[in-house]
Amino acid sequence: DGGITQSPKYLFRKEGQNVTLSCEQNLNHDAMYWYRQDPGQGLRLIYYSQIVNDFQKGDIAEGYSVSREKKESFPLTVTSAQKNPTAFYLCASNQQIGSIYEQYFGPGTRLTVT
Amino acid sequence: QQQVKQSPQSLIVQKGGISIINCAYENTAFDYFPWYQQFPGKGPALLIAIRPDVSEKKEGRFTISFNKSAKQFSLHIMDSQPGDSATYFCAASSGETSGSRLTFGEGTQLTVNP
Numbered sequence: 001d002g003g004i005t006q007s008p009k010y011l012f013r014k015e016g017q018n019v020t021l022s023c024e025q026n027l028n029h030d031a032m033y034w035y036r037q038d039p040g041q042g043l044r045l046i047y048y049s050q051i052v053n054d055f056q057k058g059d060i061a062e063g064y065s066v067s068r069e070k071k072e073s074f075p076l077t078v079t080s081a082q083k084n085p086t087a088f089y090l091c092a093s094n095q096q097i098g099s100i101y102e103q104y105f106g107p108g109t110r111l112t113v114t
Numbered sequence: 115q116q117q118v119k120q121s122p123q124s125l126i127v128q129k130g131g132i133s134i135i136n137c138a139y140e141n142t143a144f145d146y147f148p149w150y151q152q153f154p155g156k157g158p159a160l161l162i163a164i165r166p167d168v169s170e171k172k173e174g175r176f177t178i179s180f181n182k183s184a185k186q187f188s189l190h191i192m193d194s195q196p197g198d199s200a201t202y203f204c205a206a207s208s209g210e211t212s213g214s215r216l217t218f219g220e221g222t223q224l225t226v227n228p
Contacts, residue, residue, distance in 0.1 A: 004157075040123070041220060042120075042203060042218040042219055042220045042221050043158070043203065043218040045215065045216075048215065058215075090157050090158070092157075101207075102148075102160050102163075103160065104160075105150075105157030105158050106157050107155075107156055108155070108156070
């Protein structure tokens with residue numbers, strides 16, 4: 001099955017700890033994205049990567065870091081500097097189909113920090 | 115800050131009725147307008163998308179209406195069904211790599227009563 005996998009589905013951490021969320025895709029897409037979803041606020045872009053070994057900050061990058069060493073993988077680290085890390089995190093990748101750029105989303109990871 | 119304003123925040127419709135969700139944008143450079151459907155605990159999935167060279171696009175029971183002069187676009191769900199109950203997000207993007215950076219609306223939680 002082709003698609004985007006995120007693991008784990010639920011993640012619990014203590015405040016002050018860094019945590020890394022996994023995102024893997026076997027769709028051969030070049031571009032990958034990380035979003036954060038909070039109730040009533042839609043999806044906000046954290047980081048994105050258009051090609052391997054390159055990535056750009058999104059709208060809310062503070063307190064997060066990423067790497068893109070392989071085309072298939074785009075892990076997100078939530079650092080202790082992120083003031084309010086509890087949220088639903090979504091990874092996505094991008095494919096052009098004709099004039100449409102479709103973003104495929106993974107199933108998400110719900111992170112709870114206490 | 116590029117923004118997309120979405121309304122209403124929540125919508126309750128009877129089975130067989132028409133669901134209408136509206137979005138407005140400011141950035142006239144936006145040239146791609148997708149709608150996403152998200153079920154609880156899942157990642158969003160692309161429902162339908164439109165470019166500003168057409169005023170309407172229909173796929174099955176789902177129609178996007180686009181008003182370029184008013185900078186507004188809307189999603190119409192005809193013959194709404196309980197299985198349509200989900201959160202709907204509008205989005206927009208612009209630029210040379212159109213579709214690669216999406217700005218999302220805040221979301222509309224649709225409930226279709228049997």
